[in-house]
Amino acid sequence: MQPSTPSGWRYTIPVALVAALGLGLTGGFVDMQRHLVAESADEVADQTISEAAEQAGQSLGALKGSTRAVTGLFAVQRNVSHHQYGAFVRRVLGGSDDVDSVQFAPRITSNRRGDIRTRFAKSQGPAVSTGTGSTDQAASGRRREYLPIMYSEPLIGHEQAIGLDLLSDPTRRAIVVKARDTGQAQVSEFRQTYGDAAQLVIYTPAYRNGRPPPTVRKRRAQWTGVALTSIRVSDWMQAAATHGDPDLTSMMLTDSREDPPKLLWSIDGTPLPENPELLTSRAKISISDDQDLVVAGFPAPELLATQGWWRPLAALLAGLLFTFMLCFSVWKWLDARRIRRTANDLQQATNRLRFLAERDPLTGLPHRDGLHSWLDEWSARNPERSLAFLFIDLDGFKEVNTAWGHPTGDLVLRQIAERLSVLSGDPDSIVARLGSDEFVVARAVDRGSIDGLATMVVTLVAEPIPIGDRDVQFTSSVGIAVRPEDGSTLDSLLVNADIAVREAKKQPADSVVRFDPVMAAQGASRRQLARSLRIAMRHPDRNFFLEYQPQIDMRTGSLVGVEALVRWHETGRLISPLEFVPLAREHGLMQQLGSWVLESACKTVAEWRKSIDAVVSINVDTAQLTGDFATVVSTVLGRCGVAPEWLIVEVTEGAAMTRDASRELDHIRALGVNIAIDDFGTGFSSLSRLADLPTHQLKIDRAFVSGLGESAESREIVRTIVALADSLGLETMAEGVETAHQAEILLEEGVYYAQGFLFARPLPPDLCLQMWSTGIAMPQALARH
Ligand code: C2E
Ligand code: CA
Numbered sequence: 033m034q035p036s037t038p039s040g041w042r043y044t045i046p047v048a049l050v051a052a053l054g055l056g057l058t059g060g061f062v063d064m065q066r067h068l069v070a071e072s073a074d075e076v077a078d079q080t081i082s083e084a085a086e087q088a089g090q091s092l093g094a095l096k097g098s099t100r101a102v103t104g105l106f107a108v109q110r111n112v113s114h115h116q117y118g119a120f121v122r123r124v125l126g127g128s129d130d131v132d133s134v135q136f137a138p139r140i141t142s143n144r145r146g147d148i149r150t151r152f153a154k155s156q157g158p159a160v161s162t163g164t165g166s167t168d169q170a171a172s173g174r175r176r177e178y179l180p181i182m183y184s185e186p187l188i189g190h191e192q193a194i195g196l197d198l199l200s201d202p203t204r205r206a207i208v209v210k211a212r213d214t215g216q217a218q219v220s221e222f223r224q225t226y227g228d229a230a231q232l233v234i235y236t237p238a239y240r241n242g243r244p245p246p247t248v249r250k251r252r253a254q255w256t257g258v259a260l261t262s263i264r265v266s267d268w269m270q271a272a273a274t275h276g277d278p279d280l281t282s283m284m285l286t287d288s289r290e291d292p293p294k295l296l297w298s299i300d301g302t303p304l305p306e307n308p309e310l311l312t313s314r315a316k317i318s319i320s321d322d323q324d325l326v327v328a329g330f331p332a333p334e335l336l337a338t339q340g341w342w343r344p345l346a347a348l349l350a351g352l353l354f355t356f357m358l359c360f361s362v363w364k365w366l367d368a369r370r371i372r373r374t375a376n377d378l379q380q381a382t383n384r385l386r387f388l389a390e391r392d393p394l395t396g397l398p399h400r401d402g403l404h405s406w407l408d409e410w411s412a413r414n415p416e417r418s419l420a421f422l423f424i425d426l427d428g429f430k431e432v433n434t435a436w437g438h439p440t441g442d443l444v445l446r447q448i449a450e451r452l453s454v455l456s457g458d459p460d461s462i463v464a465r466l467g468s469d470e471f472v473v474a475r476a477v478d479r480g481s482i483d484g485l486a487t488m489v490v491t492l493v494a495e496p497i498p499i500g501d502r503d504v505q506f507t508s509s510v511g512i513a514v515r516p517e518d519g520s521t522l523d524s525l526l527v528n529a530d531i532a533v534r535e536a537k538k539q540p541a542d543s544v545v546r547f548d549p550v551m552a553a554q555g556a557s558r559r560q561l562a563r564s565l566r567i568a569m570r571h572p573d574r575n576f577f578l579e580y581q582p583q584i585d586m587r588t589g590s591l592v593g594v595e596a597l598v599r600w601h602e603t604g605r606l607i608s609p610l611e612f613v614p615l616a617r618e619h620g621l622m623q624q625l626g627s628w629v630l631e632s633a634c635k636t637v638a639e640w641r642k643s644i645d646a647v648v649s650i651n652v653d654t655a656q657l658t659g660d661f662a663t664v665v666s667t668v669l670g671r672c673g674v675a676p677e678w679l680i681v682e683v684t685e686g687a688a689m690t691r692d693a694s695r696e697l698d699h700i701r702a703l704g705v706n707i708a709i710d711d712f713g714t715g716f717s718s719l720s721r722l723a724d725l726p727t728h729q730l731k732i733d734r735a736f737v738s739g740l741g742e743s744a745e746s747r748e749i750v751r752t753i754v755a756l757a758d759s760l761g762l763e764t765m766a767e768g769v770e771t772a773h774q775a776e777i778l779l780e781e782g783v784y785y786a787q788g789f790l791f792a793r794p795l796p797p798d799l800c801l802q803m804w805s806t807g808i809a810m811p812q813a814l815a816r817h
């Protein structure tokens with residue numbers, strides 16, 4: 033047997049495609065947000081770094097200015113004492129924490145004989161070691177020039193520098209010469225003094241008159257020394273990096289003239305990243321006309337956090353939610369579309385079956401059901417018009433059957449049917465065959481034309497029919513009932529027309545009798561029955577009882593429920609519910625009867641529950657679904673101590689469709705009581721509303737089950753019902769299963785629950801209880817399923 037596919041799986045591919053699309057969009061969206069966050073973090077880092085660079089540049093500028101003031105001191109005063117020097121430097125540069133030392137190296141020359149000449153009093157400075165001096169004209173070896181450091185503030189810690197001739201070292205000499213010739217301060221290569229701390233040294237030339245002379249020649253002639261200001265790079269940068277929020281940016285100073293760039297300083301000792309691309313922000317500090325340092329950095333993780341780290345995450349969540357909603361909507365839409373299609377298929381299949389079921393196979397005329405449908409439809413279209421019902425009974429037809437046999441009888445019936453058919457050419461008329469030799473002609477008429485119609489019918493029937501070598505002529509009796517005065521339902525019209533026919537039978541052949549209420553005395557039996565029913569309702573416990581028909585799971589043979597069916601014991605005779613339920617409905621007794629059924633079923637299930645997990649279904653008529661049935665149910669459940677899930681309410685599709693009824697069903701469902709749709713497939717008007725009903729089970733009508741194995745249509749309909757139930761997430765149960773073959777087909781179609789004479793007839797409660805514990809021996813043919 034094929035397991036039925038759970039409905040959801042059919043949409044896997046489209047939903048997966050949509051999910052992929054949604055996830056793709058989500059990925060893009062998350063990426064965009066990440067990018068935006070990174071970009072704005074970069075912006076902040078750029079800002080911080082360029083501000084730091086600017087600040088550092090400014091403080092360097094200020095230091096250059098201050099150093100110029102020191103050279104100015106030597107221009108205006110010849111004899112500067114160490115004490116004066118220290119005081120002056122402290123005054124000018126007192127506030128700069130980043131300055132390591134400020135030194136001054138005066139220019140000293142010697143003549144050919146080696147006499148030292150200087151603008152500065154010898155006595156003022158410490159001894160000059162001339163031995164290390166270099167010369168402008170080294171080759172000549174005559175005139176010597178020295179640039180010894182003679183002043184230092186602070187002196188402590190820098191003693192070893194005193195006397196160091198700046199011209200003796202080629203690198204320093206080049207800077208000194210450049211400073212001298214350009215008249216501009218030069219910033220030296222950095223030197224590592226102690227540890228790893230980098231230093232920057234500003235070389236500022238001093239001239240006789242303070243300012244640099246206009247020409248190089250004069251500058252060379254008039255320079256008097258060089259001031260050196262050493263700056264501790266770390267302090268300098270630390271002071272510069274106070275803008276913005278430096279903790280949020282990893283910052284470092286590099287000398288990019290070297291390759292790989294040399295790290296001079298970083299904000300908290302971070303090493304230079306191996307991949308220079310990581311340094312997303314850069315700014316230059318111009319230290320002299322042709323020299324730059326680079327401040328570089330990147331946003332620290334904390335900075336990303338302040339720029340909305342949650343934005344990519346929020347985008348991810350929003351994207352996933354969006355994808356989920358999208359998939360859900362698509363799934364819902366596909367499912368709705370499939371339900372619509374299945375519903376359409378079912379409607380078509382049902383229409384076809386109804387068409388077949390409503391026709392009499394012998395004559396091709398509609399039979400009672402067909403007449404019923406036609407009348408319902410016609411009355412809906414013509415609520416005000418009169419309709420004549422001609423009930424035609426052939427006289428002496430039984431004799432034809434006995435004398436010439438059934439084939440001849442069939443031939444006669446076909447002939448008569450064919451002739452009467454001429455009366456049903458338009459939508460306002462129909463000819464139907466009710467029973468063996470009973471026909472009905474129903475036709476919209478004006479008051480005056482009824483007689484003419486009756487005559488026509490009698491004449492058509494009376495025409496001779498050739499049988500063997502003879503022509504046989506039939507007479508008939510015709511009873512007429514007219515809608516609406518003689519009844520408005522098919523039942524009442526037929527009953528009255530039947531009364532009229534019986535009257536006509538008493539009269540000569542070909543008599544036509546119009547129903548007269550006086551004749552209704554003959555319909556008394558029905559009224560008599562109604563009266564008895566009313567009386568019986570006074571003591572329902574005495575007159576009615578319930579039988580229970582097991583509902584089983586055909587895969588296991590175990591009981592899943594029982595259906596309570598009401599029986600009426602009327603003075604020694606058992607009357608079918610098919611007869612008295614409509615009567616109770618007509619006479620307003622249905623609510624009372626229904627409540628009695630509900631209560632006795634509840635008592636039984638409460639009793640059974642002491643030993644087994646019983647569930648009982650009750651049939652609920654339309655007439656019961658008007659008032660406050662849900663309240664009645666809840667009261668009775670409470671009184672009998674029955675849990676709502678032990679009860680199932682069966683209603684027909686038609687009953688469930690009115691607004692009042694579906695509201696009442698909603699209430700019942702809200703109590704926790706399950707609802708099954710009875711006789712499913714026979715008479716619904718609106719399948720679309722079925723989806724909204726609070727149902728849990730569809731009971732496939734007996735008409736379709738009995739056709740299984742005989743008509744392909746029935747199987748088609750069962751299959752469609754299962755598909756529909758599947759789409760709606762409902763169970764199916766087959767009614768009226770009488771043969772193992774039917775059960776087998778049902779199992780093949782995926783219907784697992786069933787009820788029918790094959791398994792058990794309606795039983796008294798004690799037998800039913802017994803069966804519940806033993807289960808049902810399944811027919812051999814089903815064993816392999
Ligand atoms: P239903 O609800 O369709 O009930 C099933 C009917 O099919 C029962 O007839 C049951 O005896 C019969 N049945 C079960 N298995 C088979 C089978 O294999 N073959 C055949 N041919 N028939 C089978 P029942 O008891 O005569 O009831 C007839 C209808 O009367 C019910 O049809 C239901 O519409 C109505 N009815 C019965 N009891 C109640 C009741 O308590 N309240 C209301 N409102 N209606 C009831
Ligand atoms: Ca039922």
Ligand code: CA
Binds near residue numbers: 731733734
């Ligand atoms: Ca049923």
